[in-house]
Amino acid sequence: MADRRRQLRGGLDHMLEGESPVPREKEMALTFKRRSMNIDLQKSLKLLDEAVSPAHPAQALSRTPRQGLLRHSVYTPKKVSSASKFDISDIYTPTHGSMIVNVSETSHSQQSALQLPMEMDATQDLTTTNVNLLLDEDPGMAASTGLYADFDQCLRQNGAPHQVLDLLSCFESCLSEQVTILRKLVRRARLEQQKFQKTYTTLDLLDKERSTWQLIYSLFKDRLETEATRGEGSMEEEDIDMVTDAKQRLIELSEQEIVNKLFEKDGSLRQCQLVVDWLESCAREDLDAVADNVKFFTDQPVVWENTLHQLQSRKKGTSINTERPLVDQLDPDAPVRQRRYLDDLDKEDEQRLLQHLFMCIRAGQLDKAQELCQSCGQAWRAATLEGWRPFHDANRQRLQATLAPITGNPQRDVWKCVCWRMAAEGKYDPFETAIYAVLSGNLKSVLPVCHSWYDCLWAYFRTLVDVKVEQEVRLRSITFRKPVDLPPQYWDRLMETTQVFEELEASTDQRIRTECQQCYHIIQKHVILGDMPALVEVMYNWVKERKTLPQHLLRFMANLVLFLRRVGHETNEELCTVILEAYVELLIKSDQKRLIAHYVSFLPPHLQVQWYAHFLEGVKGQEERQVCLQLAEEDGLDVAAITKRVVENIRNRDAAVVDPNVSMAINVAISEDDRQKIEAIDWLVFDPSQRAEALKQANAVMRSFILVKKHNAAREVFDKLPADSINVVYKIWHAKTGSTSLPPADDNAVREYMCTKAYLDAMESYNDWFSLYHHSKPSKPSSAEVGSSFTDRVAFEHRLKQYDQDLERWQYKLVRQTQTTKDRVYNVLLFMDGGWMVDRYEDPDDEESRPQQLATLRRMHIPALCLNLHHMLHSSRLYSECLQLADSIASEHYQLYKEFNKDDLQQLLRQIRESSLCLLDQNKDPLGYDLV
The missing domain is CATH 1.20.190.50 (Delta-Endotoxin; domain 1)
Known part of the structure; x- marks a missing residue:
C-alpha cells in the first residue's frame, strides 16, 4: 500500500511541475485517465506551437509549464460578488447560505450583470485569429485595441442618469472578454520571447482594471442606494424607525439578528463587508484553476493512510525503520499532543490539504472547504469550521406547528477563544493556523501566509469586520452567562480603514510595500476610502509627472473621471480636464478617429475647439474629412469654430515676417508645408454657411504666399474657393438679416478677395506676355548661300x-x-x-x-x-x-x-x-x- 502510495505521489510531483506522469497499466488513477483523454490536444495545438517556437530544432524550448497547482500565488479577481449591502456571509464568514442576510439571494439581476464569461479551457483549439495575434509584434496590445471602441460604445449606450451601474457592468464585461482572449494567448506563449512579455504585462493591467471596476460597482451601488434611501426618507419614517428600534430593544434578539441589524444601520461596516466580498471574489479564479487537480489526493476516505500502514506493519512486526518517531495514535491532536510525526507522504498530503482549505476560505468558499474535509475523511475538521456562525433560534419568539431549524453556535464565544489561542500557539502548520486565525479575528497569525497586497488587505478587512461585529454582539446580546473574554490583542484591531492602508504601506515585507505603490492598488485604496478628490489629484499628478503612462491605464482614468461626473461626485474639474486631455491625445496618436469627437465633447468648449482642430490637422482625404466633421456635429461640437481653428493652425505654421526693404532669394516652388496650407481651405468649403470664413482664411493664406511671391500657390488657394463664393456670402447674410450690406469684416474679406484676384490675373497675364515676347518670337531664317542651287533658293x-x-x-x-x-x-x-x-x-x-x-x-x-x-x-x-x-x-x-x-x-x-x-x-x- 505504501509503495503504491509513493508511486502515486511521484506522479503527483510530476503533475505539479506541469507534466503528466507515466502511469502503469491497470493502476492508472481516474485523474490520470482524464488527462490522457486530452492527448488529442497536442495535434490541435501543433500549428500554434510552431508559430511561437524557434525555427531551428536545436533552439526549441519546452512548453512553459503551468504554475504549481497548489502553490499560494497572488490572487487575481474574477467577478464581483453578488452580495447585498447587508451580506456578511462572505466577509464575516467566507461561506454562503447562512441565515445571515445574503445579497446574492436578493439581487439575481445584479449577479447576472456582473457574471464573467467562463475562462476558456486549455484544451480548446485556438482559432486562426488567435494564431495571427500570436504572430503580431505585440500580441497583447493588438488583441486589446478594441477596448477603446468598446468603452466608447458603453458610454453611448448607457448615457442616462439611471444607467450608471449598467455603465460599470458594461465596462467590466468588455474587460472580461479581453482578459479571456489574452489568457488564451499567453497560455500558448513563451515567456522568453520579448513580445509575449509585453502581453503578460497587458494582461496584468487589464485584469487589475477589471477587478477595479468590480470594486467600484460594488461600493458605489451601496453608496448610491444609501443616498437614494436617505433622500426618499421623511421625518415621519424616521420617527417610526425610532419607535421600532425602541421596541426591538425590549425583545431579545439572537446573535444573527443583531448582526443583520448592525449591517443595516452601519454603512461604513457594510462598505468594509463589500470590500471583503470583492477580495474573496478575486481569489475564486485561482481556486477554480486548481479545484479539479486536487481530487486525486482527496478520494481516499482514510486519514493518514501511510501512517496507518506503518502502525499496522509495526503491530505485525514488519514495520520499516524510520529515523523520526511516528505517532502511535491517530486522533487529530496526536501529532501535537505526542510531539511525534506523521509519515512523510501523509504530512505532505496534510500540508497540501490545509493550503487548499485556506485557499477556499480566502475565496469565500467555506462550503467547499468543508466538502473537501469530508471527502478526505476529516469530517471532524469540517465541524470545527462551523463554530463561527452566530446563533439564531427562530422558535424562541414565535411558536409554530413545525419547529424551525436552529442555526449557529450557542457557544461561539468559547469556540472563538479556543481558535484564537490555537492560532497564537504556533505549534501547527502555518495554513492551519491561518484558517482558524481568520475565523477568530487573529490578524497576526494570518499575515504570514499572505504573500500579496490583495491577501493582506483581505486579512485586515476581514479582521476589522470581525472585531466590529463581535463588539456589537457582546453589547446587544442578552445571555444567561457572561461571555468568555477574548485576549486584549483582539480588540486592538478595532481600527479605521485609513489605518489599514497605513499599516500596509509600513509593512515589513518589501513586496507588500512595493505593491502598495502600484497604480491600480493606489486607485483601489482611494475607491475603498471613498476619497475620490484625492484619487483625481493622484491621477492628475501621474499625467503631469510621467512622460508615458500605460495606454490602458490612461483609458481607465479618463472613463473613471467621466463616471464620477455622471454620478455627480465633487471633483476638481481642472484636474479632470487634464486627464481627459491626456486621453484625447492618446486617441489621436492611436488614430482612433471615430472615438475622438465623443471624448472631446466632454472637455470645456475652448478645449473642444483646440483638441479637435489639432486632430483634424492630420486628417487627409476628402471623404475622411467629411466623416470626421459629421462625427463632430453628432457629438455637439462647434464645427465652424473647429474648422476655422484648423486653417489658422496650419497657416500660422512657420509664419515669417517679410521685410520688403531687404532683398533675398525666394524659392517659389510649392513645398509640402505650402501644400498643407492650400489643402486646409477644404475644411471651410463643406458648409456654405462658412463661406465668409472661407474667404477670410483663404485671403490670409494667399497673403502669406504673395508676400513671398509664390503666385502659383496663391492661385491654387484661390481655385479652392467655389466661383460663386461672393454670391453665397451675400445670400446667406441677406437670409439671416434681411440686409444687403455686409458687416465690416465680411465686406473687407470680399474686397480683399477681389484685390487678390486682380493681382493674380495681372501677374499671370504679365508672365504670359513675358514668355510670348522673349521666348515665342519667330526666328528669321538664314539667307541662302551664294551660288546655291535653284531648289535651295x-x-x-x-x-x-x-x-x-x-x-x-x-x-x-x-x-x-x-x-x-x-x-x-x-x-x-x-x-x-x-x-x-x-x-x-x-x-x-x-x-x-x-x-x-x-x-x-x-x-x-x-x-x-x-x-x-x-x-x-x-x-x-x-x-x-x-x-x-x-x-x-x-x-x-x-x-x-x-x-x-x-x-x-x-x-x-x-x-x-x-x-x-x-x-x-x-x-x-x-x-x-x-x-x-
Whole structure:
C-alpha cells in the first residue's frame, strides 16, 4: 500500500511541475485517465506551437509549464460578488447560505450583470485569429485595441442618469472578454520571447482594471442606494424607525439578528463587508484553476493512510525503520499532543490539504472547504469550521406547528477563544493556523501566509469586520452567562480603514510595500476610502509627472473621471480636464478617429475647439474629412469654430515676417508645408454657411504666399474657393438679416478677395506676355548661300514667307496680350474705392497682423507692377503710354508714389528717361506730344 502510495505521489510531483506522469497499466488513477483523454490536444495545438517556437530544432524550448497547482500565488479577481449591502456571509464568514442576510439571494439581476464569461479551457483549439495575434509584434496590445471602441460604445449606450451601474457592468464585461482572449494567448506563449512579455504585462493591467471596476460597482451601488434611501426618507419614517428600534430593544434578539441589524444601520461596516466580498471574489479564479487537480489526493476516505500502514506493519512486526518517531495514535491532536510525526507522504498530503482549505476560505468558499474535509475523511475538521456562525433560534419568539431549524453556535464565544489561542500557539502548520486565525479575528497569525497586497488587505478587512461585529454582539446580546473574554490583542484591531492602508504601506515585507505603490492598488485604496478628490489629484499628478503612462491605464482614468461626473461626485474639474486631455491625445496618436469627437465633447468648449482642430490637422482625404466633421456635429461640437481653428493652425505654421526693404532669394516652388496650407481651405468649403470664413482664411493664406511671391500657390488657394463664393456670402447674410450690406469684416474679406484676384490675373497675364515676347518670337531664317542651287533658293523663299506670316501672327498676339496685361495691371494700380489692398471699413476684431500685411503687400508689389508695366510698354514701343504711367503714379488721387522707396523710384525714373529719349527719336516732345 505504501509503495503504491509513493508511486502515486511521484506522479503527483510530476503533475505539479506541469507534466503528466507515466502511469502503469491497470493502476492508472481516474485523474490520470482524464488527462490522457486530452492527448488529442497536442495535434490541435501543433500549428500554434510552431508559430511561437524557434525555427531551428536545436533552439526549441519546452512548453512553459503551468504554475504549481497548489502553490499560494497572488490572487487575481474574477467577478464581483453578488452580495447585498447587508451580506456578511462572505466577509464575516467566507461561506454562503447562512441565515445571515445574503445579497446574492436578493439581487439575481445584479449577479447576472456582473457574471464573467467562463475562462476558456486549455484544451480548446485556438482559432486562426488567435494564431495571427500570436504572430503580431505585440500580441497583447493588438488583441486589446478594441477596448477603446468598446468603452466608447458603453458610454453611448448607457448615457442616462439611471444607467450608471449598467455603465460599470458594461465596462467590466468588455474587460472580461479581453482578459479571456489574452489568457488564451499567453497560455500558448513563451515567456522568453520579448513580445509575449509585453502581453503578460497587458494582461496584468487589464485584469487589475477589471477587478477595479468590480470594486467600484460594488461600493458605489451601496453608496448610491444609501443616498437614494436617505433622500426618499421623511421625518415621519424616521420617527417610526425610532419607535421600532425602541421596541426591538425590549425583545431579545439572537446573535444573527443583531448582526443583520448592525449591517443595516452601519454603512461604513457594510462598505468594509463589500470590500471583503470583492477580495474573496478575486481569489475564486485561482481556486477554480486548481479545484479539479486536487481530487486525486482527496478520494481516499482514510486519514493518514501511510501512517496507518506503518502502525499496522509495526503491530505485525514488519514495520520499516524510520529515523523520526511516528505517532502511535491517530486522533487529530496526536501529532501535537505526542510531539511525534506523521509519515512523510501523509504530512505532505496534510500540508497540501490545509493550503487548499485556506485557499477556499480566502475565496469565500467555506462550503467547499468543508466538502473537501469530508471527502478526505476529516469530517471532524469540517465541524470545527462551523463554530463561527452566530446563533439564531427562530422558535424562541414565535411558536409554530413545525419547529424551525436552529442555526449557529450557542457557544461561539468559547469556540472563538479556543481558535484564537490555537492560532497564537504556533505549534501547527502555518495554513492551519491561518484558517482558524481568520475565523477568530487573529490578524497576526494570518499575515504570514499572505504573500500579496490583495491577501493582506483581505486579512485586515476581514479582521476589522470581525472585531466590529463581535463588539456589537457582546453589547446587544442578552445571555444567561457572561461571555468568555477574548485576549486584549483582539480588540486592538478595532481600527479605521485609513489605518489599514497605513499599516500596509509600513509593512515589513518589501513586496507588500512595493505593491502598495502600484497604480491600480493606489486607485483601489482611494475607491475603498471613498476619497475620490484625492484619487483625481493622484491621477492628475501621474499625467503631469510621467512622460508615458500605460495606454490602458490612461483609458481607465479618463472613463473613471467621466463616471464620477455622471454620478455627480465633487471633483476638481481642472484636474479632470487634464486627464481627459491626456486621453484625447492618446486617441489621436492611436488614430482612433471615430472615438475622438465623443471624448472631446466632454472637455470645456475652448478645449473642444483646440483638441479637435489639432486632430483634424492630420486628417487627409476628402471623404475622411467629411466623416470626421459629421462625427463632430453628432457629438455637439462647434464645427465652424473647429474648422476655422484648423486653417489658422496650419497657416500660422512657420509664419515669417517679410521685410520688403531687404532683398533675398525666394524659392517659389510649392513645398509640402505650402501644400498643407492650400489643402486646409477644404475644411471651410463643406458648409456654405462658412463661406465668409472661407474667404477670410483663404485671403490670409494667399497673403502669406504673395508676400513671398509664390503666385502659383496663391492661385491654387484661390481655385479652392467655389466661383460663386461672393454670391453665397451675400445670400446667406441677406437670409439671416434681411440686409444687403455686409458687416465690416465680411465686406473687407470680399474686397480683399477681389484685390487678390486682380493681382493674380495681372501677374499671370504679365508672365504670359513675358514668355510670348522673349521666348515665342519667330526666328528669321538664314539667307541662302551664294551660288546655291535653284531648289535651295526656292526653299529659302518659302521659309522667309512662312517667317513673315509667323511674325505677323506673333505681333498680333503680342499686341493683344500687351493690351490685356496693361488693363489687368491698371486694375490693380487703380483699384476702386481707395486702392488695392486697402480696406473700406475698419474692423475692431480684425487680426492684429492683417493691416501690416496689407501695407507690406502694397509696398512690395505696386512698385514692382509699375516697373513691369513700364518694361512691357517700353518693349512694345508704346513710349507715350510709359509717360502716362508716370502721370498715374504721380497722381494725388491714387498716391501710388507713396509706396515707392528711394531705390525703386530712381529705377523708375531711369526707365521713364529712356522712354522720353525714344519719344524724341520719334520727333515728339519728351512727354509724348507731337512737335508743332
